[in-house]
Amino acid sequence: xxxxxxxxxxxxxxxxxxxxxxxxxxxxxxxxxxxxxxxxxxxxxxxxxxxxxxxxxxxxxxxxxxxxxxxxxxxxxxxxxxxxxxxxxxxxxxxxxxxxxxxxxxxxxxxxxxxxxxxxxxxxxxxxxxxxxxxxxxxxxxxxxxxxxxxxxxxxxxxxxxxxxxxxxxxxxxxxxxxxxxxxxxxxxxx
Numbered sequence: 001x002x003x004x005x006x007x008x009x010x011x012x013x014x015x016x017x018x019x020x021x022x023x024x025x026x027x028x029x030x031x032x033x034x035x036x037x038x039x040x041x042x043x044x045x046x047x048x049x050x051x052x053x054x055x056x057x058x059x060x061x062x063x064x065x066x067x068x069x070x071x072x073x074x075x076x077x078x079x080x081x082x083x084x085x086x087x088x089x090x091x092x093x094x095x096x097x098x099x100x101x102x103x104x105x106x107x108x109x110x111x112x113x114x115x116x117x118x119x120x121x122x123x124x125x126x127x128x129x130x131x132x133x134x135x136x137x138x139x140x141x142x143x144x145x146x147x148x149x150x151x152x153x154x155x156x157x158x159x160x161x162x163x164x165x166x167x168x169x170x171x172x173x174x175x176x177x178x179x180x181x182x183x184x185x186x187x188x189x190x191x
Contacts, residue, residue: 003084003086004054008040008055008078011151012162013182013184014090014184015033016034017178030107032178033063034063036060036158039058040055040056041057044104044107055118058074058131059075061074073097073103075102078090087127090118091115092115092118101168121139122137124136124143131154131155133135133151136149136161138151141164148162149162151177152177159177160178161177
C-alpha cells in the first residue's frame, strides 16, 4: 500500500466531534459541533491524465454553532511526493456549485481542465510517523489575513486546527483542535 492509499484510508468516511462537543458543553466552553464527510471523487472527474496518480477528495464539512448549521465543502487534491510525504492542494469550488450544493451525491461529472487550484492556499505537507500523519501549512490570503492549518490523522481520530488572523489578531479558530471520531467508512470513489 502506498503512503497516499494509507492516508486516504484514514481520511475517507464520516466523522464528527460529538464526544468533544458534549465535553465542552458540559464544561461551559463555546465550541462547535462539527461533521465531516470525506469522499475520494476521481470517479466524478472526466479527462484525468492517463498517468494521474493523485486523489481528489471532496470534504463536506458542517459546523453548528448557536443552533445554526452551515456547510463548508472543499475540494482537495492529495499527491504523494518523492520523499514519501503527502501534499494537500486546495481547489476552487467547481463552477455552478455553492456551499449548500457541493456534495459527493450532487457532484456531476466535472472536466479536469476546468478545475482551478486555489491561488491563496499554500499546499500542506504531511509526514507519517508510527502510523500517524501530521502536517499543515500557513497561507497569507491577503497581506493582513493569515490562515494556519495543522492536522493530525490516526486510526483513533482526525485532529484539525484552523485559525484565521487579521493583523496578528485571531478572528476565527479555537484554542483546541477539533477532534473527529469515525462514524463509518463511507463510500469512497476509486483513484
